[in-house]
Amino acid sequence: MSRTPRVRISERLAWSRRVWLLAFAAFGLLAAAWSLAMPVDGTTDERQHLERAYGAVSGHLLGPQGVDPLVHRPGAAFQVPKSLLPPNALCVYFPNYRQDRSWVANPASCQRPAPATHAKVRVVSWVGRYNPLYYLAVGAPLRFSPDLTGIILSRLLAATLSAAFAATAAAIAVRTRRPLLLAAILTVMTPTTVALSSTVNPNGVEITAATLLWVCLVDLARPRLSGATNQRLLLGLAAVAGAVVLTVRAMGPFWFALAVAGAAAIAEPGRLRELLRRPAARLTAGAWVVVGALAVAWNVVSGNNKVTHTLIAVHPADRSVVTLLRVIAVERVGGWFTEAFALDIQASWVPLLWAALSAAVLIPLALLRARRVVLTALAVAAVSLGITVVLEIRFLGTLGWSQYGRYFLPGLAGVAVLLAAPFDDLPAALARRLPRLFALGAAAAQLWVLMVEMTRVQSGPVAPLNPLAGSWHPAVGSPAVLLVAALGAAALIALVWTATPAQASLPSPAGPYHGAKPQPGVEAGNTPLRHLMA
Template sequence: MSRTVSPWRRPAFARRTWLPAFAAFALLAVAWSLAMPADGTTDERQHLERAYGAVTGHLLAPQALDPLVHRPGAAFEVPKSLLPPNALCVYFPNYHQTESWVARAASCQHPAPDDHAKVRVVSWVGRYNPLFYLGVGGPLRFWPDMKGILLSRILAALFSSAFAAAAAVVAIRTRRPLLLAALLTVLTPTTVALSSTVNPNGIEITAALLLWVCLVDLARPASARWAVPAGGSGRRVVSPVPAADPVSPSSHPSYPSHSSASSLSSASATPTGVLARFRNAMRLDSDSAAVSQPALLALAAISGAVVLTVRAEGPFWFALALGGSLAAAEPGRVKELLRWRTARLVAVAWAVIGLLAVAWDVVSGNNKVTQTLIATHPADHRVLTLLRIIAVNRVGGWFTEAFALDVQAPWAPMLWAVLAAVVLIPLAMVRSRRVVAVALAVAAASLGITVVLEIKYLGTLGWSQYGRYFLPGLAGTAVLLASGPVAELPPVLRRRIPRLFAVGAAFCQLWVLVVEMTRVQAGPYAPLNPFAGSWHPAVGSLTVLAVATLGAAALIALVWTATAVETAADTAAPVVPAPAEPQVVPEPANS
């Protein structure tokens, strides 16, 4: 039997996809890390104090009230050199000139003392789960100053970029460029900015994105043997060439057979054996464009554990991802997964981690919120009144803030919404009604929990919810719509739509960064100019823009290459089957 293997299916090409994807996202995030002053992004001062406390052994510091907003938190002893004494002058608030604080350029900050003597501070995130802070706060222990802050930011950026790159690699290896474009709808400038700072919200979004990709692919596996017939007739041609069933875990070549289980048991008991089995699970088969089921489960296990622990809402987003994926699962797929022993072990691990995460929130008192000094809210607290105010005055701001974190970029969110619609609407039109219904339900649940929390904390925190909070849930809507096969769409759309979005997304990422640099360098109302102003990053504004431009170019090149290989795979010589006649299976309507 002879056949032509497209460049997409070559394992060398597939292995090379992770590094360009990682570089694209990491360069964009690192540019933000370098561009911002101390406490230049939302609540970073609080998270930096928590990170320093965590890496110096204060995992559960004494409770205290934050003197600024009167929120309960934890007290730490931090070096005076860690932050400027008036770090808040840059950020809080940004645009409300009628409030008592008015945002200014970063030159308003007094230099941080060159003094490692300790001072008592109270952080309202001081009792958050310490795992994220232990992962990124190490540099602060050795360099409790701006150098340590930059290194901790870069660590956070690299962690988040690794999750985003892994999700992109799954899309690329499985020849789904429209899924790659859909992932970018969640990786907004806000997500990149949060990923670049010491704030667990960024890694929560990117880990949730990867979790959705892995769970949906495990629940609705697509056969690598299905090809698009010539002429786009909308039928699936199933080759009679013997192949491992992509739906059944036990039939995958990465799984040991029963006969070889005894021989593997002794070898796999050693650390070297465990690493060897993990590398084997993550390997791409030489004749398949699919990602192995063990690889998907391994990535899901890691990303799920992160989502469960980094923020208090993590168990909800994890449950939504798991429930949404199971609701869209193929018939009988859940039973097949439950027969897989490794899947059962991962489920048990998730349950234990989730229970520990909830227990931490209860024991630490994170769920106890008292009246803050800056809470503003309407006098009428009737639910219908609040829902009307939220619908009219809050939802629009949520979506704007989900796109651009701390700045106003009036036309850019609209451009992003148009590009996202160009990607997601065609995908919704070729999905089954069940998958579309699940995707809409996930979006409704994501917005619904935000509304519920807004009303719950209105009397204590005031208007406290933001668009960045529901991005881990909206990731599921994009993934559910984009994960299935797209044979129904013409090849020209499968090529041009991702490229259009990649160019638009890269431009929006650079534009929002330029607006943000103008804000911190010259103030929120200065004319747009990333090179002007009374403050500049330590590495220089030109260096920051050069790093960001490289990231944007790498992002475009990544999508361009993926769509070029997709085109090559569509036009490659067809597989020459065995003498047996291929079986033609009609494609279900609207699937």
């Protein structure tokens, strides 16, 4: 006798929870390793974000206008405890305050200990006018422990937040039996994404939330992709992820609009009208409108959208667009993509090889997509890169060469999701081996970049690879950091192995997607590729 539907549903829910927890452990442990490994201000602009976070949690949501002394960049002034930061935190990146020297890194032993006193000192953070919501979410430990302990706890909160978004996106891919989508999500979770997620910097959670937003929107636009996933659940997840993308950074409304436009462009005929007839969808759209309006209003009222002349401004003799585009193509674009995979270091062959293998798999498979999906993915990629070029030229005379590869990762996440989401009928062998290959590559790249970065901050930028050596070590010890990272990599591999057994051992989908209209004889959630390409 077959088991009752209630028992089968209970088993499916238990299995889904195990998958999510395993994904959360994988991404969370990898990010936690970075949180423990890096010195104060050891990752991009962390000092500025720490000052902003302390100001927010101590009640100063918007400080008075000020000018950063390093590059004369406008921001907001805050009073922070002297114990929060070493007096020369920037020595990890700069030998002095001169701007005519290239970037030079030193081992973190160059930092002098932060004073034990909680006496306040005035600082100016150039991110001091960013929306305070992210900083309120992760900065609470700084209020009660304004020192290295509080910094690490705030980093771990940020890592937890990003891991939850990444794990949810991965769990949707696993639950709906789309191994290629799971593999694509692993490519979006580059070492740069994980490193940014591990620090007090809204860029990391922006990337992971954007990834989840793309997954939810694409599945809502083409419901036959995920027949086992409840629409209300997808709408709820999209509502949260969209609100985060809209608020955490000034460019958030742009990336949100790109995701909505990209999903609408590939929607099944009549799907948008069907969605808008649903109260939950209208409520989600209304919430986005309110949150988006408030986010834009904050940027305008706070002055976050205003940038004046800085000491790092660049004024080339030939400012013609053609010349600037040539310079950007030759000198900047390669660095953008390098930084998108390996933050703050010269990317070695390991992450670049992983990126090349990922492209070698995703691009040929993209040729099997419907023409509309391919064109939409190409448009999203072009817009993501194009806006970065436009901003590079726009702010050259004030911020200098100011754009980086990590800035367009929210858009590239959409490209990966668009190209990978519709596949759910890969041959059984390929469906198992492909994501497992990606998992091994991702785990290797994550560990390699972390070890290179640990060597840099512990021994200096020219030291041979050895994450156990150096004149500086994390408070928990370098071996403990590597152990946490290894556990995260093992959990990542275990996640993919768990998600890709023989099909017979996987729980059956919960049933048709509410509102989906699969073709006769076609089971929802297992739609042949020819029907999805119609």
